[in-house]
Amino acid sequence: MAGLRRRRGEVGSLPAADPRLPRLPRRPRRPGARPPPYPNGWYRVLDSAQLPPGTVRSLSLLGEHLAAFRTRDGQAHVVDAYCPHLGANLAAGGRVVGDCIECPFHGWQFRGEDGKCTSIPYAEKVPDFAKVRTWPCCEVNGMLLLWYHCDGTGPTWAVPEQPQIAAKEWVFRGQTEHFVDAHIQEIPENAADTAHLAFLHGPSFLSGSDLRYTKSKVWDFMKHVWKAEWQPEPEPNQHCSRMLLQHTATVFGKRFPLLDLSVSARQVGPGLVFLIFEHAFLGHGVILQTVTPLEPLVQNVVHKIYYQKNVPAIVPKFILRAECVQFERDITIWNNKQYLLKPLLVREDASIQKHRRWFAQFYSEKSTRPSAPKEGLDW
Template structure:
């Protein structure tokens, strides 16, 4: 809107200047005739002075308009430059990669990347995949996206949730569909105190237990009038839900980053990737150390299209990875720990200041905290992985960094992380799941990770319905 306003003002000024200049020219041209006419009446001295004054005024006004126009143009250009610089330095990054944005190669005769993605989804061999919705805590939505007194509808994990923030500032999660007539209370529902009112008939449900506390037109509220309330936990800038196929209460809790709560680390940016794969494929990368030394070794400036990342122009640069993954013992058996050191090399020599030490905690099936330290400060990548559909995952990375650091450096790190993920996406979007992979001795951590991950499946964990998934489009 600001740009449009300025363009409109400048356009009016330009048109006004042109009009005034033309009118002034016509007046100046008529002045000699006016002088001749009035000279016949014997007023030559006065008219000469008047004509000269008018001519000087109009000429000065013309230059004044041009000066004003030039000044405004310079001010507007400077304002755009300053705003861009401030945005680069201080504004958080917000990058969203939809399913068709990357990770697919061309198909002859198909122009739309969305059509390419759907064709690959239909034709790809999926494989004998594990259950599609594991048990554990999953991020539904960022805390900042649910202000006090507002509700949101979120559909993931084969469920539909209404997420709202009560007047007490707490987040609550209820079933999205009203048990009365099926309206989605997360869309158009009103937050009243710590309850959510259905937009259809006004039934009001309490956030803490889902019980109906008001039916505007009923004299009595039936005891059975309630909706499902889901276990909710809010930390690290995320509103999370506990999902378990057997309906049991939480058996473990997510890690909390105290530096985020105290404000020592502040939000610097977010990236989102929509991925066509089984959920287990993505965290399994943490134990697949061999892929780090192959897929992620070429310098990121070579791009994300795997057909071209071995560009000889960038061959002198490479990424070096030293990593080790292990599951933690009880009572933290739901956590897998990856210790990682990353650096950039040129002709085999480490570039100073590029070394980054990262401690990664895979917390359950869908939460990962990557705490890092470098010479430029410390922070954390908050990674969340949530199934939007059986074979469609939402992968997010949010970076929190030392409060005193301008956003430029964290944004640069986040973009670098996103480019490395882009390379993985091209693998994930096109691969099949191999339930019994042909592993060598050096791949033993992959088998170890699969045994660890299996704890998040149970007897009633939902499995893929091939017919439904095979015909799905987005």
């Protein structure tokens, strides 16, 4: 899936990544050389608008097959996809009945709140132990999010609501969607790797995301200048970290003030980032970045931008486009790199190790680890 991308909303469509782009061979990967693939935390599964009342959606994420459904009164639920009776997929033909999801095979009905079976059409009594596993979920900022914890522990923190979105002061202006072939930890670790900003993201976004051409002399007249600092937050928000970013641009060696931008990127758990933009003339807005592991080394990354409704839509579209180009440069690196448990670092890289210590809180002793590959030709 390297480089695969999809754009939706008001951003418009762009062609898929050129399959002819070079892809470097991966170095051999040892199963124990990476952290567990699924950190504990909240993850986006759908936009709220994608689950109207009375509908059922099939989900595949975090190595699980799930079914999401919304009751007629608007309550969303997520349960295991497979019926404990004979294994039918509740999301493949199942329907919403009251506050339950009904199995398409024999009509067993499971309550969304606790997963308990409330009705078996042909049975005189429903066994007390008949139930399907439910997953804690919430709806914030127009998204349905699911709580994952390898130990089955309930949510230990809440997803913050962006007040300007709730008050409709900032309106949706588009989104991008990418699939990244990497461990989830690689993506937020970029915030602490401030040294890569000048080298990878210094060349003008006008030069595109293909790393063979980003340093082309054609676009050398414009450069991005970044100043960044990353720090974890203290208790009770130890599950959060923050990167403060100052962006300026030079054109023919002279500063171009119109592109001065202040960004506060707040990481909330392993899979949510709030990028708040502040511009002296062009107003304020936020990009909501969500990272959801589909498989151990496949991440679904969505960027949704909300901006002041009195600002012309072309402004947030331009910001999202520029951010998308820069993000796709990172994707090329992630898709072809190897996670090193003990990287060779210099003193200026100290924040990377600090970030790894901070991120370790999202793993538990029981966190799923990649299985060792089998010897021989058996799959």
